[in-house]
Amino acid sequence: MVDSNQIGFGIGVHGDKKQVNTVFSNSYYYLQDNTRGKGIYTYDAKNSNRLPGTLWRNADNQFTAKYDGPAVDAHYYAGVVYDYYKNKFNRNSYDGAGAPIKSTVHYGKSYTNAFWNSYQMVYGDGDGSTYPFSGALDVVGHELTHAVTEKTANLIYENESGALNEAMSDIFGTLIEYYNNQNPDWEIGEDLSFNRQGFRSLADPTKYGDPDHYSKRYRGSNQNYLVHTNSGIINKAAYLISEGGTHYGVTVNGIGKEKLGNIFYRALTQYLTESATFSQMRAAALQAATDLYGAASAEVISVGKAFDAVGVN
Numbered sequence: 001m002v003d004s005n006q007i008g009f010g011i012g013v014h015g016d017k018k019q020v021n022t023v024f025s026n027s028y029y030y031l032q033d034n035t036r037g038k039g040i041y042t043y044d045a046k047n048s049n050r051l052p053g054t055l056w057r058n059a060d061n062q063f064t065a066k067y068d069g070p071a072v073d074a075h076y077y078a079g080v081v082y083d084y085y086k087n088k089f090n091r092n093s094y095d096g097a098g099a100p101i102k103s104t105v106h107y108g109k110s111y112t113n114a115f116w117n118s119y120q121m122v123y124g125d126g127d128g129s130t131y132p133f134s135g136a137l138d139v140v141g142h143e144l145t146h147a148v149t150e151k152t153a154n155l156i157y158e159n160e161s162g163a164l165n166e167a168m169s170d171i172f173g174t175l176i177e178y179y180n181n182q183n184p185d186w187e188i189g190e191d192l193s194f195n196r197q198g199f200r201s202l203a204d205p206t207k208y209g210d211p212d213h214y215s216k217r218y219r220g221s222n223q224n225y226l227v228h229t230n231s232g233i234i235n236k237a238a239y240l241i242s243e244g245g246t247h248y249g250v251t252v253n254g255i256g257k258e259k260l261g262n263i264f265y266r267a268l269t270q271y272l273t274e275s276a277t278f279s280q281m282r283a284a285a286l287q288a289a290t291d292l293y294g295a296a297s298a299e300v301i302s303v304g305k306a307f308d309a310v311g312v313n
């Protein structure tokens with residue numbers, strides 16, 4: 001029996017209709033997308049902690065039940081993230097060599113987390129105060145960008161390199177949301193909450209208690225808190241590079257999302273090392289902007305001003 005590529009019909013977490021790439025094999029339709037790299041595969045943990053679980057399948061190629069929603073979004077949004085990296089930077093999957101992208105949904109019981117475990121993405125259902133975690137494209141983009149980071153700079157997930165790791169995921173999760181262009185914004189995770197409040201803001205990190213200047217960085221020893229809060233300093237610099245603004249008296253001329261993406265992707269893949277500090281991020285972004293736009297370019301000036309504005313020298 002030869003497998004055949006099909007197009008299924010899905011309804012996402014938010015009741016939004018979308019087509020999903022599936023494979024028909026031995027009388028079942030699988031959430032397997034053979035049109036991107038070596039494939040995108042979506043699994044069901046059935047509320048256990050076993051990974052990856054079972055490859056999602058059904059008999060009619062219709063993925064419209066409430067229980068199907070998290071799988072539809074994980075599968076579809078992984079395809080959007082694949083397309084962003086391929087179309088913008090000619091990067092074929094997170095490893096550049098077409099690595100299969102695997103996601104598991106319905107992980108755990110009322111599990112309010114999402115993570116990349118070095119092999120795959122894992123999404124919880126949320127605890128009733130949030131939607132299932134694959135229901136937000138910026139979150140899916142955030143998780144898959146952890147995979148890109150791991151295959152490139154491999155930023156150590158602690159201290160300043162860990163906050164850079166987190167910022168890269170928030171920044172590219174946001175740029176991917178703008179690429180998809182459905183209610184894009186500079187907040188993270190707004191599609192997970194019933195009141196559309198995100199859990200981090202790049203435009204104003206202080207909105208959720210995160211620092212927007214190096215002098216306000218968290219200096220404690222709680223690493224999980226540290227990497228997810230001091231990322232606000234770099235997130236704010238990225239926001240200023242793209243959108244511009246005056247921050248603590250420093251005025252930055254915005255150069256737009258495309259150029260922000262080009263500069264930060266080049267910094268991530270060409271210049272950052274695993275133990276990079278915020279100061280080394282500034283240098284890497286300046287070097288990347290110089291490579292791309294020239295030493296005395298407006299882009300280089302904006303990058304320097306943005307890091308000045310958040311107190312990173």
Ligand SMILES: CCC(=O)Oc1c(C)cccc1C(=O)O
Pocket residue numbers: 112113114115116138139142143166188189
């Ligand atoms: C934007 C996605 C995000 O931050 O996911 C995490 C959650 C919800 C808990 C713990 C870690 C992460 C992560 O991927 O950094």
Ligand SMILES: [Ca+2]
Pocket residue numbers: 138174177184185186187188189190
């Ligand atoms: Ca968002």
Ligand SMILES: [Zn+2]
Pocket residue numbers: 142146166169
């Ligand atoms: Zn993260």
